[in-house]
Amino acid sequence: MVQVLKTKLYDAGLETAVSELIEQCAPTSQRQNKCVSATGAHGMITAIKEQDFQQVLDSFYWNLPDGMPGVWVGRLKGSANMNRCYGPDFFMRVFQQSANTPVKHFLCGGKEGVADELKEAVGKKFSNHNVVGTYCPPFRTLSENEFKALGDQINQSGANVVWIGLSTPKQERFAQQLKKYTSVHFIVTVGAAFDFHTDNVKQAPAWMQQMSMEWFFRLLMEPKRLYKRYLEIVPLFIFYNLKEALSVSKSHRVSGAK
Numbered sequence: 001m002v003q004v005l006k007t008k009l010y011d012a013g014l015e016t017a018v019s020e021l022i023e024q025c026a027p028t029s030q031r032q033n034k035c036v037s038a039t040g041a042h043g044m045i046t047a048i049k050e051q052d053f054q055q056v057l058d059s060f061y062w063n064l065p066d067g068m069p070g071v072w073v074g075r076l077k078g079s080a081n082m083n084r085c086y087g088p089d090f091f092m093r094v095f096q097q098s099a100n101t102p103v104k105h106f107l108c109g110g111k112e113g114v115a116d117e118l119k120e121a122v123g124k125k126f127s128n129h130n131v132v133g134t135y136c137p138p139f140r141t142l143s144e145n146e147f148k149a150l151g152d153q154i155n156q157s158g159a160n161v162v163w164i165g166l167s168t169p170k171q172e173r174f175a176q177q178l179k180k181y182t183s184v185h186f187i188v189t190v191g192a193a194f195d196f197h198t199d200n201v202k203q204a205p206a207w208m209q210q211m212s213m214e215w216f217f218r219l220l221m222e223p224k225r226l227y228k229r230y231l232e233i234v235p236l237f238i239f240y241n242l243k244e245a246l247s248v249s250k251s252h253r254v255s256g257a258k
Contacts, residue, residue: 002074002079003077004044004070004073004077005044005045005244006044006054007043007044007047007054007057009064009065010062010064010085011079011081011082013081014089014090018093021186022098022101024185024186031185033184033185034061034062035060035061035176035179035188036061037175037188038064038066038087038090038188039057039065039066039168040065040067040070041234043057044070045232045236045237048240053173057172061186064087065083065084067084068084068210073241087189087190087191087192087193088193092125098128098130099126099129101130103130103161104132104161105162106134106154106159106161106162107163108134108137108162108165109164109166113136114195115135115194118134118198119134121197133153133154133159137150137174142177147177147180150181151181154182154184161186161188162184162186162188163194164187165189165194168191171191201221201222202221204217
């Protein structure tokens with residue numbers, strides 16, 4: 001793990017994360033409701049602004065580096081082998097590699113009908129027919145009884161992995177609440193993966209993703225919904241990391257002077 005701003009990010013790479021998740025879903029493995037988030041700059045900045053959300057991320061088993069900015073900072077801090085664990089890619093790779101295994105999946109998120117569309121899509125795209133349940137949560141906050149009912153539905157399905165496709169920070173808080181009522185191996189929040197893999201939302205070209213310009217592509221696609229977020233998040237991420245770097249540099253100079 002490497003700390004970027006206040007968040008500890010997974011630094012062993014995408015393929016390692018995929019294989020470890022599948023291995024830990026073995027029938028002999030204990031069901032511990034391990035929460036995993038795909039965390040980008042939006043999540044890290046929200047964690048700085050909202051202490052309770054920082055506590056949510058701190059409680060997670062992994063916070064995967066969803067964006068290249070987090071990866072770049074992590075590499076500068078010594079995690080040379082760190083690479084991007086983009087939520088939609090992580091979702092895809094797990095479904096591809098677990099297609100011929102007993103690992104069962106439950107899809108939770110998206111607008112009405114999207115989770116069912118995704119169940120069909122993963123069968124066609126990834127040859128994975130192990131989705132054992134779907135659920136589309138309402139836009140309002142679920143009551144305790146509703147969380148319990150959802151937990152019962154998931155447990156009865158026999159799912160190993162619950163995938164949550166909402167938005168940050170709602171999906172991480174949802175996962176933390178849901179784990180109280182489930183008996184699964186993993187609960188994974190993957191943001192827009194549901195919309196991308198059902199082709200409801202277009203993904204940025206690979207070259208834009210590699211250049212960390214996906215935010216700009218998504219802004220062009222959904223300007224009304226995203227412009228306020230990115231006008232704030234991108235400058236703040238740069239500012240806080242520069243501030244931290246300058247603080248560390250100053251501390252080293254002072255230590256050296258002594």
